[in-house]
Amino acid sequence: MTNPASSGTGGAVRFGALLLAMPLLLWLFLLVILPHVDLLLVSLRERISYGKYEFSLINYTEFFVEPLYWNTYIRTAVMSIMATALTLLIGFPVSYYIAKVMRGKGKNVLFLLCLIPFWVSELVRTFGWMILLRESGVISNFLQWAGIADGPVEMLYNDATIMVGLVYTSMLFMVVPLVSVLDSLDDSLIEAGYDLGGNAFTVTRDIVIPHAMPGIASGCIVVFMLTLGNYLTPNLLGGKDSLWFTEQIYTQFITRFNWESGSAFGFLLLVLSSMIVWIGLKLSRQTLSETVS
Amino acid sequence: MIPSIPQPRFYKGLYAGYIALFFIYLSAPLIVVGVFAFNDSLFPSMPWEGGTLKWFFGSDGPYIGIFNDGKLLESVGVSAFVAFWVTLLSVTVGTCNAFLFERAQFPGKNLLYVVALSPLVIPGVILGISILVFSNAIANGIEEAIGWDIDFLRPGLFLVIIGQFAFITTITTLVISARLRKFDISLEEAALNLGATRQAALWTVTIPFLKPALIGAGIVAFLMSFENFNTTLMLVGSDAPLTIAMFDRLKQGSTPVLNALSLLLMVVSGGLALLSVFVQRDRNST
Numbered sequence: 305m306t307n308p309a310s311s312g313t314g315g316a317v318r319f320g321a322l323l324l325a326m327p328l329l330l331w332l333f334l335l336v337i338l339p340h341v342d343l344l345l346v347s348l349r350e351r352i353s354y355g356k357y358e359f360s361l362i363n364y365t366e367f368f369v370e371p372l373y374w375n376t377y378i379r380t381a382v383m384s385i386m387a388t389a390l391t392l393l394i395g396f397p398v399s400y401y402i403a404k405v406m407r408g409k410g411k412n413v414l415f416l417l418c419l420i421p422f423w424v425s426e427l428v429r430t431f432g433w434m435i436l437l438r439e440s441g442v443i444s445n446f447l448q449w450a451g452i453a454d455g456p457v458e459m460l461y462n463d464a465t466i467m468v469g470l471v472y473t474s475m476l477f478m479v480v481p482l483v484s485v486l487d488s489l490d491d492s493l494i495e496a497g498y499d500l501g502g503n504a505f506t507v508t509r510d511i512v513i514p515h516a517m518p519g520i521a522s523g524c525i526v527v528f529m530l531t532l533g534n535y536l537t538p539n540l541l542g543g544k545d546s547l548w549f550t551e552q553i554y555t556q557f558i559t560r561f562n563w564e565s566g567s568a569f570g571f572l573l574l575v576l577s578s579m580i581v582w583i584g585l586k587l588s589r590q591t592l593s594e595t596v597s
Numbered sequence: 598m599i600p601s602i603p604q605p606r607f608y609k610g611l612y613a614g615y616i617a618l619f620f621i622y623l624s625a626p627l628i629v630v631g632v633f634a635f636n637d638s639l640f641p642s643m644p645w646e647g648g649t650l651k652w653f654f655g656s657d658g659p660y661i662g663i664f665n666d667g668k669l670l671e672s673v674g675v676s677a678f679v680a681f682w683v684t685l686l687s688v689t690v691g692t693c694n695a696f697l698f699e700r701a702q703f704p705g706k707n708l709l710y711v712v713a714l715s716p717l718v719i720p721g722v723i724l725g726i727s728i729l730v731f732s733n734a735i736a737n738g739i740e741e742a743i744g745w746d747i748d749f750l751r752p753g754l755f756l757v758i759i760g761q762f763a764f765i766t767t768i769t770t771l772v773i774s775a776r777l778r779k780f781d782i783s784l785e786e787a788a789l790n791l792g793a794t795r796q797a798a799l800w801t802v803t804i805p806f807l808k809p810a811l812i813g814a815g816i817v818a819f820l821m822s823f824e825n826f827n828t829t830l831m832l833v834g835s836d837a838p839l840t841i842a843m844f845d846r847l848k849q850g851s852t853p854v855l856n857a858l859s860l861l862l863m864v865v866s867g868g869l870a871l872l873s874v875f876v877q878r879d880r881n882s883t
Contacts, residue, residue, distance in 0.1 A: 321701045327690040328697055332712050335763040339727035340719075346730050398619050401612065404599050416874070421623050423870035425824040427843050428859040432626025434847070435633060442629055472622070491599050498602055525718075533720025535827050540847060550722045550827075557726055557831065567730060570723045581718050 340574070347567035363568035373552060373569070380549040381576060383463070384531040387470040391478045391527050392520065394471065399482035400512070404489070415483060422476035430540045433469050434460065437541075461543035469537040474530060478523040485519030486512070521588030525581050532577050549573055627863060634856035652857040663857045672842035676823050679754060679838055683761045683822040688815050690762075691769030692807070698770070699777045714771075716764035725831030728760045753834030760828040765821050769814040776810030809876050816873040820866055 350360035367373045402414050421429065436442050437459040447453040459465055489512065497507040513520075538548035553573065556566030585591065637649035653663055663669060698710060716724065729752065736750035749755040780803065788798035804811075826840045833841050846855055 321697070321703065324693050324697045324701065325703070327693045328709070328713065331690055331763070331766055332709070335728060335759060336712065336716060336719075339724075339731035342731040342734055343723075343727040346734075394619070397612070397615060401616050405612070407600065416871075417620065418623070420867055420870060421627055423820060423866045424627060424859075424863050425826075425840060425866070427824075427826060427840055427847070428630055428862060429626050431843075431847060431855065431859060432628075432630040435629045436626060472626070475623070494599050495602065504604075529718055529720065533722055533827060535722055535830065536844070540844075550720070553722055553726065554830070557729070563730060566726060570726045573720060574723050577720055578718065 343567050344571055346564055347571050349564060351564060363565045364572075366565060367568060367572065376547045376549050376552055377572065377576070379547055380532060381580075383466070383470075384528055387467055387474065387531045388524050388528045390467065391471050391474045392524060395475055395478040395482060395523070396516075396520075399479050399486055402479075403483045403486035404491070404494075418479050419476060426473055426536055429473065430469060430537055433465070433472070433541060437465055437468075460541060461545065463542070466538050466542045466546060469541045470531050470534065473534070473537055474527040477526040477530060481519040481523045481526075482516060485516050489515045517588055518590060521584055521590055525584045528580055528584070529577050532573065532580075630856055631860045631863065633853055634860045636853055636856075638853070652853045661852075661854060663854050663861065666854055669839075669842060669846075669854070669858060672837050672839045675754070675836050676839040679758050679761065680819045680822040682758045683765055684815050684818045686758070686762050687766040687769045687818045688773075688811060690766050691773050691814060692811065694766070694770040695773040695777045699774055714767060716767045719764070721764070721825070721827030722831060724764055725760055725828040728756060728763065728828075729831055732756055732759075751834065752832055754836055756832040756834075757829050757838065760832045761822045761825050764828070765818045768821065769818055772814040772817065773807060773810045776807055780806055812876050813873045816869050816876075820869060824866070 349357040350362050352358050439456045439458040444457045497511045535550040538546040553569045556562045732750040736747050739747050785798050788802045
């Protein structure tokens with residue numbers, strides 16, 4: 305026999321927990337799980353006639369048969385990996401400077417300065433790059449004024465420009481985890497490395513980088529995923545030839561109204577993104593929960 | 598490497614120079630956007646034609662300033678409307694989730710937690726199309742079954758709000774959970790020992806403790822919603838939020854009215870960002 309009073313409050317607590325769980329369950333099932341299951345189902349069907357569908361793999365075979373599609377897919381993946389690597393290369397020394405070289409107030413100020421640009425909409429930032437890089441833009445004019453170029457230089461609409469924009473947009477998501485992980489590295493470890501005869505290169509390779517690995521992993525994962533799913537930057541800076549996979553998805557859905565094929569593309573992008581995230585987590589021996597917290 | 602280890606001055610200077618270059622790279626696009634808001638020319642590009650405030654207040658000819666550009670102002674209103682609802686919903690649900698994950702024990706908790714984090718690793722475009730496909734399936738199902746056309750399940754502001762809510766809730770959940778984890782549960786127990794009801798203890802002890810995180814999460818949610826593009830792009834109907842309206846203008850080529858608008862956005866979101874940093878920092882130190 306249980307104590308009636310305690311079982312009463314136990315029931316109330318359980319009921320309360322259930323009530324608390326309702327928003328979570330509704331959110332996850334209605335907005336995350338079921339839509340993605342439905343996306344998979346739609347990608348696996350073929351439209352026979354108005355309102356009639358049949359199971360088919362045609363949307364996926366079409367993807368592999370049409371070179372434009374999988375070329376764009378591979379290109380997006382490769383450029384995203386390059387952008388991630390570049391962001392890491394550029395961001396690491398900056399994070400190290402903020403975490404280890406700067407002291408006191410200057411450190412906080414520099415860190416905040418790093419963050420502020422990213423509170424501004426990506427659209428505004430990309431607009432800024434367009435003004436800088438276009439034919440009648442600031443840099444083109446500067447080059448002419450300095451006598452380096454004879455006429456207007458068009459720097460928009462090529463892959464290097466897309467890369468500049470992607471690295472710029474991703475920087476925050478690399479710098480924040482790197483600064484926090486480098487902050488936790490004890491200075492005495494670096495000093496010990498030097499005392500034992502190390503130099504800047506060996507200390508960085510054997511002490512700093514192994515210590516920073518969790519931050520490097522979470523930064524790279526987030527940057528890669530955001531780059532892969534980016535639409536604005538390749539579209540505005542790359543122009544018609546940007547060939548980014550999200551644009552293919554948009555075209556299938558909105559321009560051609562071919563939702564079946566668009567869903568297949570979306571699912572393929574999701575698989576690619578999840579796979580790379582999973583590999584990144586495995587390689588760095590982390591879990592998703594650790595990475596985000 | 599670190600200040601306590603002597604380095605040749607040349608390397609120190611080189612390093613500082615690199616950092617300076619990095620900050621020029623970070624600030625250059627934002628500075629030019631701001632500066633060209635004051636250029637007396639029809640295009641946001643060189644040459645510099647002298648300063649003007651036309652792109653803020655102008656009302657005649659091609660020189661229509663932002664305060665007289667009805668369409669852009671309307672889209673600001675649409676964005677604010679969307680952001681308001683997304684903030685309200687995502688902070689409320691995020692708070693429930695935080696209590697659930699931090700306080701309750703139930704089977705399948707870890708699995709649910711991973712699923713709750715998953716919107717962070719789903720690209721925004723895909724989240725958008727999956728919600729589009731699913732809501733369309735529901736709307737079609739209802740129409741076939743009972744013949745009603747449920748308008749709000751078709752692309753439009755309702756779906757935009759739902760789509761942004763789907764991933765912003767993950768972020769509010771994380772922010773509020775982090776604060777709740779620091780809460781000393783004995784404070785709540787003390788309140789209960791002193792005769793407070795569960796509700797009174799929650800409202801007078803726990804919620805005030807969470808307040809900085811709630812405000813911080815609210816600001817982040819508002820800004821993320823206001824600036825969201827990818828998910829919104831796939832779900833938008835005839836009422837365009839600001840990012841979509843600006844994107845269309847950018848593609849067509851626009852007057853510097855966009856610079857003026859961007860400058861205002863920078864000032865407001867920069868201010869909100871600083872506010873959120875200070876709200877969360879001051880309380881943390883106590």
